Amino acid sequence: MRPVFLLPACVLACSALFAPLAFAHAHEGKATHHHAAAAAKPAPAPAPAAAPASGNKVGTVYDLSVLPVFTGKVAQFLPSTHGGINGFILEDGTQVLVSSEQGHAFAGLIKPGDTVDIRGLKGQTLPILRAFLITSPRGRSIEDSVIAMPNHSTEMLAGPDLVLHGPVSMPLYSMNGKLVGAVLQDHSVLYLTPAEATRFADLLKPGQTVYAVGSGSNGGLGVAVDVREIGPSLEALTPVAVNQPPPPGPAAGSAAYDIIPGSDAHE
Incomplete structure (x- = not known):
């Protein structure tokens, strides 16, 4: 009877011996599958970066803070x-x-x-x-980062004729420092070309009484004239030059209309 029960006992013992190893291998396989699944899962999208602080208002490319x-x-x-x-x-x-x-x-x-x-x-x-x-x-x-237009241009010479007179409060200057007229004590403003303002510089000094005739504007923002005549009195007015529009170019459709001046000076 003893040899009959020896084989089942041996099988039972072997099963008990290898069961932990099989469990460990199965657990390792599950862990490997879990890590692979985690690796395949897409990473969360990064949080959007904060917008950089803007030191200047939109509309200029210059750093005005300096x-x-x-x-x-x-x-x-x-x-x-x-x-x-x-x-x-x-x-x-x-x-x-x-x-x-x-x-x-x-x-x-x-x-x-x-x-x-x-x-x-x-x-x-x-x-x-x-x-x-x-x-x-x-x-x-x-x-304001705009390059200013000149005080005198063809589009600014429209308007009624005005006569201004009175004592000069201060001479008027352009952005590049040239004398271009005067501000009277009644706050009205006279504009001349730099050349003519230099010519009549003595008349544009503070305290001098000046008369001026020209076209301009008389509105809620003030009175201003592009001077055409100027002098110490109405009886002693002198004509002054104003900026003239550029000479007209070739007529549209003519042979010279499409030629850029100076383009034939270079190969």
């Missing part, structure tokens, strides 16, 4: 002859100049009597300040 800040009270606008403004004058006599393209925007931002902050470049010897950023006392700002 410019010095000047503060002053607006005494009057500098009206242009086409109904806008070319800037304004502070109570200390500084002429703050802006581009004529942005003149209407600044006229809507500030008003005489406001104390404003101005980022810009000040004249070395002349009382002028080219403004690039102006902030009103109400916290609103407007930037």
